[in-house]
Amino acid sequence: MTTQTLKGKIALVTGASRGIGKGIAIALSAAGAHVACIATKAENARSIVDTIQAEGGKAIALGCKVENGDAVTATFAEVEKQLGPVDILVNNAGISNPQPLLKMTEENWNSHMDINAKSVFLCSQAAIRQMKTAGNGGCVINIGSIVGQNAIPQTLSYCTSKAAVEHMTRVMAVECAKYKVRVNCIAPGYIRTEMIDQLVTDGKLAAEAIEQRTPQRRMGSVEDIAAAVLFIAGPGAGFMTGETLNIDGGWTAYGYL
DSSP states (O other): OOTTTTTTTTEEEESSHEEEEHHHHHHHTTTOEEEEEEEEEEEEHHHHHHHHHHHHHHEEEEEOTOHHHOOOOOHHHHHHTOOOOOOOEEEEEOOOOOOOGGGHHHHHHHHHHHIIIHHHHHHHHHHHHHHHHHTSOOOEEEEEOOGGGOOOOOOOHHHHHHHHHHHHHHHHHHHHHTTTTEEEEEEOBBBOHHHHHHHHHTTTHHHHHHHSSSSSOOOOHHHHHHHHHHHHHGGGGGOOSSSSSSSTTTTTTTTOO
């Protein structure tokens, strides 16, 4: 049984309907947090809420286009109304649609920057306002990617958006330390999720090649990332802010193809 290290904390997870976000939401609940599961449409996150409630946890499902400022403001107000002010924010929502540079559309660029980067600004701003007013500090965890540090062909918009997330983390951490708010980033490597499976199916990603390139010779699991979230959100990381934690099986450390 998971130790209730986050008992009574209010956590909000964007992109909670599947993959990494789903795993994080379930793990936070198991650690004692009350969880707001955010997806583009509320019904997409209801199965996650049902899973949490079946295990005795408390959770709600809300729909929000996290790249829209008005929608974010309304969603955070509703979370505060139903659960209380947010203590833990996990900015997980994201998309990946690889395109070669010379064929990349403006729409592709804009969608990555809006959903992967702009949403981090909007949701962090809303959460930190609540944290500051409540006066109890707080924790923001941004889900970046190792491609924010490593150049991968045909992913310019995705790589750039994730690099922005990592640097936003540092700026926000420095600015918000005075409010006792910690801001950190987790940069996953290749994690086996529905999105990765779809890229493999579409022929845009070679699973076997990725596993061979990774020193641990496997893709990561959702549980690997959820465990890192619990560490950063917990008391053991109380002096950690402005940092990026790579969870990638040694991918970034390994400098050869």
